[in-house]
Amino acid sequence: MNIETTQTLDKYAQDKYKYGFVTNIVSDRPKKGLDEEIIKFISQKKNEPDWMLTWRLDCYKKWLKMSDPQWANLKFPEINYQDIYYYSAPKGFENKPKDLSEVDPKLIETYNKLGIPLEEQKVLAGVAVDAVFDSVSVATTYKGELEKLGIVFCSISEAVQTHPELVKKYLGSVIPPGDHSFSALNSAVFTDGSFVYIPENVKCPMELSTYFRINAEETGQFERTLIIADKGSYVSYLEGCTAPQRDTNQLHAANVELIALDNAEIKYSTVQNWYPGDEEGKGGIYNFVTKRGLCKGINSKISWTQVETGSSITWKYPSCILKGDNSIGEFYSVAITNNYQQADTGTKMTHIGKNTRSKIISKGISLGNSQNTYRGNVSFLRKANKSRNYTQCDSLLVGNKCGAHTIPYIESKNNTAVVEHEASTSKINEEQLYYCRQRGLSHEEAVSLIVNGFCKQVLQELPMEFAVEAQKLVAISLEGSVG
Amino acid sequence: MIFLNINNLNVSIEGKKILDDFNLTINQGEVHAIMGPNGSGKSTLANVLAGNEDYEVNSGKIIFKDQDLLGLNIEERAQIGIFLAFQYPVEIPGVNITPFLQASINSKLKNENKPELDTLSFAKLLKEKAKDLGIGPDMLKRSINTGFSGGEKKRYEILQMSVLNPEFTIFDETDSGLDVDALRIVTEGINKFKNDNNSFLIITHYQKLLDYINPDYVHVMRNGKILKSGDISLAVEIEKSGYQNF
Numbered sequence: 039m040n041i042e043t044t045q046t047l048d049k050y051a052q053d054k055y056k057y058g059f060v061t062n063i064v065s066d067r068p069k070k071g072l073d074e075e076i077i078k079f080i081s082q083k084k085n086e087p088d089w090m091l092t093w094r095l096d097c098y099k100k101w102l103k104m105s106d107p108q109w110a111n112l113k114f115p116e117i118n119y120q121d122i123y124y125y126s127a128p129k130g131f132e133n134k135p136k137d138l139s140e141v142d143p144k145l146i147e148t149y150n151k152l153g154i155p156l157e158e159q160k161v162l163a164g165v166a167v168d169a170v171f172d173s174v175s176v177a178t179t180y181k182g183e184l185e186k187l188g189i190v191f192c193s194i195s196e197a198v199q200t201h202p203e204l205v206k207k208y209l210g211s212v213i214p215p216g217d218h219s220f221s222a223l224n225s226a227v228f229t230d231g232s233f234v235y236i237p238e239n240v241k242c243p244m245e246l247s248t249y250f251r252i253n254a255e256e257t258g259q260f261e262r263t264l265i266i267a268d269k270g271s272y273v274s275y276l277e278g279c280t281a282p283q284r285d286t287n288q289l290h291a292a293n294v295e296l297i298a299l300d301n302a303e304i305k306y307s308t309v310q311n312w313y314p315g316d317e318e319g320k321g322g323i324y325n326f327v328t329k330r331g332l333c334k335g336i337n338s339k340i341s342w343t344q345v346e347t348g349s350s351i352t353w354k355y356p357s358c359i360l361k362g363d364n365s366i367g368e369f370y371s372v373a374i375t376n377n378y379q380q381a382d383t384g385t386k387m388t389h390i391g392k393n394t395r396s397k398i399i400s401k402g403i404s405l406g407n408s409q410n411t412y413r414g415n416v417s418f419l420r421k422a423n424k425s426r427n428y429t430q431c432d433s434l435l436v437g438n439k440c441g442a443h444t445i446p447y448i449e450s451k452n453n454t455a456v457v458e459h460e461a462s463t464s465k466i467n468e469e470q471l472y473y474c475r476q477r478g479l480s481h482e483e484a485v486s487l488i489v490n491g492f493c494k495q496v497l498q499e500l501p502m503e504f505a506v507e508a509q510k511l512v513a514i515s516l517e518g519s520v521g
Numbered sequence: 522m523i524f525l526n527i528n529n530l531n532v533s534i535e536g537k538k539i540l541d542d543f544n545l546t547i548n549q550g551e552v553h554a555i556m557g558p559n560g561s562g563k564s565t566l567a568n569v570l571a572g573n574e575d576y577e578v579n580s581g582k583i584i585f586k587d588q589d590l591l592g593l594n595i596e597e598r599a600q601i602g603i604f605l606a607f608q609y610p611v612e613i614p615g616v617n618i619t620p621f622l623q624a625s626i627n628s629k630l631k632n633e634n635k636p637e638l639d640t641l642s643f644a645k646l647l648k649e650k651a652k653d654l655g656i657g658p659d660m661l662k663r664s665i666n667t668g669f670s671g672g673e674k675k676r677y678e679i680l681q682m683s684v685l686n687p688e689f690t691i692f693d694e695t696d697s698g699l700d701v702d703a704l705r706i707v708t709e710g711i712n713k714f715k716n717d718n719n720s721f722l723i724i725t726h727y728q729k730l731l732d733y734i735n736p737d738y739v740h741v742m743r744n745g746k747i748l749k750s751g752d753i754s755l756a757v758e759i760e761k762s763g764y765q766n767f
Contacts, residue, residue, distance in 0.1 A: 469611045476571055476607075477621070477681065478599040478628035487624070491615030491664065 057311065061148045066129050067257070071120040074098065077226055080125050084195045084229075087202065097215040097225035104219040110353055110382040111411040111443055114287075114324065122289055123257040124227045128171060145171060148251065166191055168232045168248045170261060180244065190235040191246055194262050197233035204235055208266055212295040212332045212359070220326045224260050224293040231261035231292070236271035236302075245501050247276040258289040265295070267302035269335065274305040274501055287315075287350060291326045300335030300362065305343070307500050308356075309508055312348035319378025319407075322350025329356035330386075333365035333394075341368040342385065343499045345508045350379055355413065357386035360394035360425075367396040370496040374489075374512065375408030375440070384413040384445075389422035389455065398429040401493050404440035411443040418455040426456045433463040434492050436485070486513045523584045524549045524720060525689060530581030532562075532569050532745075539565040541745035543581070549688075550717040554731055555724050556756060557742035558764045563724045564608065566742075567693040570722075571605040572598045585689070599625075600632040604687035606678040608694040613665040618677070619644060621665060622684055629685065650683045654710050672703030679710035691722045696730040708733035728760040741767050 068079050077098055081091040106117065128142060149169055166180035168191065184191050190201060198205050215225035232248040250261060267273055277294075290312065296304050306329075315322025325348075331340035342356035352375075358367025369385035387396035396416065404410040416427045433442035444461050466488060474484035490497070490512055500508050525547040532540035539562045547553050557563050569576050570583070572595040583590040590598060613621075619640075627637040638646070651661055656676060666674050675695055682690055692711075696704055711734055715721070723736060731739070731753060739755040740747045741764070748767045749755065758766075 467611070470613050472573060472595065473607065473611045473613070474621075475595040476599050476605050477625040477685070478596050478632075479621075479624055480596055480628075483624060483628075487616055487621065488613060491613055494615035 057313070061144055067123050067126040070123055072098075072122070072124055072227065076124050080227060080229060083125065083127070084198070086195075086198055089202075089206065090198055093210075094226050097222050098227075100216045101219060101222035101226055104216075104222055106219045110413070111409065111445075112351055112353060112380050112382050114351055114380075117289060117324065119223075124260070125229055126257040149249070166244050166246050168193060168246075170230050170232075170248060170250045184242075184244075187240050187243070188237040189240060189242055190233065192233055194228070194231045194233045194264060197264070201233070201235065204266060205233070205264065208264055208295065208297055209262075210295075212297060212330045213293055213328050217328070220291045221293055221328050224262060224291050224328070227258075228260045228262035228293065231263040231294075232265075232275075233263070234265040234273060234275065236267045236273045238268045239270040240268075241271065242273040245274050245276055247278065249278045258291065260290075261292045263292070263294040264297075265304060265306070266297045267299065267304050267338075269300045269302060271299075272303045272305075274307070276307045276309070276501060278309045278311070287322060287324050289324045289326070290349075292328070294327070294329040294356075296329075296331035296340055298331065298333050298335060298338035298340050298362075298365075301337045302335060303339040303341075304331065305341045305501075306331070306356070308342075308344040308346070309500075309511065310344065310346045310348055310352070311511060313350075314348045314379050315350040315377065317377050317406075319350065322379070323348065324351045325349035325354060326351075327354040329354065330359065331357065331367070332359045333362050333367060333391075335365070336362040336391075337364045338362050339366040339368075341366075341370075341499070343370040343496065344372070344383075345497070345500070345511065346371070346373040346381060346383060347511055349381075352379075352381040352383050354383045355386055355415075357388070358396060359388045359390065360396065360422075361390045362394075363391040364393045365391055366394070369396075369398045369400070370499045371400045371412075372403070372493045372496045372508075372512070373401070373410055373412075374403045374405070375410045376405040377408060378406070379408045381409070382411040382413055384411075384415075386415040387417070387427060389416075389418045389425040389427070389452075392421065392423045392425070394422055394425045396425075396427045398427070398431075399495055400429075400431045401496055402431070402433045402442055403436065403489055403492065404433070404442050405436045407439045409441045409443070411445060413445045413447075415447040415449070416457060417447075417449040418452045418457075420451045422452050422455055424454050425452070427458065429457075429459045429461075431459075431461040432492070433461075434466060434489065435463065436466045436489075522549075522587050524586060526582075526584045528582045528584075530569070530583065531579040532565060532581075533577050533579055534565070534575060538579075539576070539745055540569070543746060545740070545747065547689075547720050547722065549720055551738070552715070552721045552723065552734065552736045553738045553740065554734075554736040554756065555722065555740045555742050555747075556726070556728070556759055559726070561742045562745040563726075563742055564693055565745075567605060567691045567722070567724055570598075570691055571595060571603060596628065597632075600629050602629075602688035604682050604685060604690045606675070606682060606690060606692045606695050608697055610666045610669075610674045610678055612667045612669075614667050616665050617663075618661055618665055618681075619647060622647060622681060625681075626685055647684060651680055653713065654680055654683065655706070656680055671698040672700070672706070675699060675703065675707050676710070679707055679714075683710065683714050686719075688718060689720050689722070691724065693724050694726060695723070696725055696727065704730065705733065728756045731756045743767050 077094050168178045213221050215222050298304050312323035333340055340358050346352055360367050367387050373381045373383050375381045400412045402410040412431045431444050448457050470488050471484050497508055527545045530540050530543040623643045630637050741749045
């Protein structure tokens with residue numbers, strides 16, 4: 039690697055985070071730490087029915103007996119669960135505001151700054167947004183229009199009140215609270231997140247989207263999202279996230295459950311841009327997320343697309359349980375790590391039904407001193423006749439202090455199943471850089487172009503409105519202060 | 522104006538001397554061919570002109586359009602009109618030629634303080650140039666050089682040249698790996714592009730290429746130096762009796 043390349047890469051490594059500002063707002067939060075008291079406090083704040091509180095407390099008891107999973111390729115000090123605030127809401131949020139006139143202008147300004155306008159006249163065309171600030175949902179746009187089609191799109195706290203039968207039936211049905219410590223923890227203390235129900239044979243006409251913002255210091259965010267696509271329906275959902283720049287680590291442990299019934303399709307996209315920590319690896323979000331989709335019905339389809347650029351630690355495996363015959367699971371991922379970021383991410387495809395198919399395309403890009411691991415588990419159960427999986431994992435190393443790892447597990451109990459696995463690791467190529475620069479492009483433009491080309495297969499899976507944004511985000515993750 | 526003047530240039534790579542007091546002058550509108558056996562330093566010359574940082578320039582001078590070329594980096598040289606048609610154009614998966622070349626031409630326009638081209642007018646320009654060279658729209662949709670045959674890659678280089686309109690083009694063994702048909706198509710492209718304002722340096726091992734392009738000067742290079750210069754008859758002589766007489 040020549041000097042100029044090293045210089046450019048160092049410049050990239052000094053990435054500046056654009057969303058690191060703090061909103062000065064008075065927050066309402068209980069004492070630090072976790073006990074039954076706090077759970078009762080959260081439940082009471084949300085005015086929850088008894089069954090919900092009982093569920094939370096059961097999950098808490100499970101959590102107490104569990105320890106955090108240790109198998110990931112991640113290094114970080116043990117999390118002190120008593121040193122975190124479990125609830126934080128802007129003051130005056132005992133009841134969700136009916137409309138924006140009741141919302142503190144500082145909050146609206148925050149979302150404007152993040153590029154997510156909430157005012158009706160400015161909302162993103164064709165995208166309905168649920169904005170979650172720390173532990174509460176601030177506003178949900180386009181709600182009325184969606185209601186006309188019978189679509190329910192609201193915060194999960196609201197759904198507990200308005201659609202208890204659906205919540206009771208499906209909450210924890212895809213991710214059992216006892217699955218691992220983070221799912222038990224989330225189930226005990228979850229605060230807000232989105233709830234979506236698409237009725238039979240309805241194609242949701244717009245993108246549904248949740249924007250998560252962590253603002254308060256030393257506060258964990260435990261969001262819970264539940265999406266149910268009834269028979270023959272379709273929905274595309276997008277999630278975005280940012281947090282202020284702080285030198286302490288913050289915990290984000292979300293649970294997302296998707297359920298697709300017969301012939302239904304759910305497309306779930308994430309653009310994750312939590313604060314990644316500074317150049318020395320100080321601060322940043324610990325992102326321990328459990329996302330799982332159940333293709334419950336025949337011919338159903340769940341597709342995960344993720345662009346992971348932020349967080350100091352990413353521990354995340356959006357998975358599909360392919361239970362219905364002929365169901366399809368897909369996972370498209372771009373994970374970029376820079377400085378001292380660590381990512382251990384991938385997917386799990388569990389083939390249960392006959393003729394089920396899954397596809398995994400993973401692109402990992404490592405820069406600076408970061409470590410980037412793909413971890414995948416593809417399994418075929420006994421009855422998964424004639425099922426197929428195709429996996430492609432590509433890693434790109436930029437510089438010589440970073441690492442890329444690929445850990446695929448494949449298990450088959452059915453001898454008619456077909457598995458294909460392709461993997462490649464490459465360094466950013468001096469010859470490609472030379473070629474681009476000989477055509478007049480600067481070093482930075484060349485790297486950005488090559489990386490974007492490397493990710494294209496995944497980026498093109500994103501909804502149109504966000505593909506361009508994601509492309510820019512990829513460039514920014516590389517470019518540092520430019521732009 | 523001095524168009525291109527290479528004066529007593531000494532270049533080494535990892536301590537090994539490749540160009541030895543090398544001298545060459547090229548004027549506007551001229552076509553020069555450099556022939557030589559393997560290891561004579563031909564490709565080094567091409568890469569040093571383009572600014573490749575793997576080579577160490579120990580002494581000497583290169584003046585291009587009255588500017589000290591050695592003080593400029595790769596992209597700055599490209600922006601003032603130097604184009605290198607590569608011997609082995611590299612594949613760039615996932616990157617389409619349209620945004621790539623648009624960024625490329627705009628870097629040049631920006632350098633000249635001219636207004637940059639928007640996507641629409643650039644796409645029009647690219648389509649026109651491609652049509653001139655018999656390159657179909659399907660080929661424009663593919664990733665740069667990815668999965669291309671040797672001939673396709675070279676045609677892509679010619680297309681890029683004609684879009685960027687450089688004043689000085691270096692062909693680094695453009696004929697290598699081409700069959701006669703591909704060679705004819707590529708050289709037709711070059712001939713179409715040639716005019717009084719642009720100059721060419723054609724580096725080749727064989728005389729074959731020079732059957733299609735008529736150079737003003739032919740130079741024979743060996744051990745990092747030009748040993749003899751002349752006209753096309755020199756190439757004919759090499760074809761007959763090889764390099765042993767030099």
